[in-house]
Amino acid sequence: MEKMSPSHEDYLEAMVELGGTADAAIRSVDVAAKLGVSKASVNKAMSVLKEKGLAEQPYYGDITLTQEGYEYGRAVLDRHQMLFLFLSKALGIPEEQANKEACLMEHAISDESMKKWEAYIKSLDL
Template identity: 40%
Template sequence: MSNVLNESAENYLETILILSQKLPVVRSVDIANELGFKKSSVSVAMKNLREKEHIKVDEQGFIHLTPSGLEIANMIYERHTLLSSWLIHLGVPADVAAADACKMEHVISTESFEAIKRHVYENKEV
């Protein structure tokens, strides 16, 4: 499913998920502040995600993940957290691990990620 979205769209969905866990509501301005982007850039991205039915925007401008958006966001977030934790466990500095995990989470195949996940949990490495 995620291979039809680009890395940027996946990052937006992941950011909406993370913000929704921290804030009572998520707005475009919150996403722009979190990512350091212009509000106009975020508005274009939200339009695209809305057209792909990964988000809904209510009349107050609050952004909500749809079931498909939530599925993608959860997948990317799981990849990010596991990969960054694993890299830190391997001795990579936390900031480097987080940056590398952010790149890896978008390009790794499902098969490779599942194999890493099995290995990590079987060996209790995170």
């Protein structure tokens, strides 16, 4: 699958964090609150995610993720958590700063580099 924009990755990540799956629907108002955006912004992002086959939403209905959308969002969330763990626990960066920086890094790092970093982080036994 082609890489999404950081913004759309954030939407998928937030939907997974809110418990969204192919079987469990979430409300767009909850996504908006989690990301600190307007409901209109969620609707705009949903248009793209639906077009890419990553999410589904009947007219003004609740959002569900497709299996592919869930897997993509889960991968972004896993990256974020691993980077956050490294920054906060291994490097001692304050949690709020580590969270912000993990969010920036999760979008920029290549899959190949992330796999190597993941292996290294696991070797640290954090």
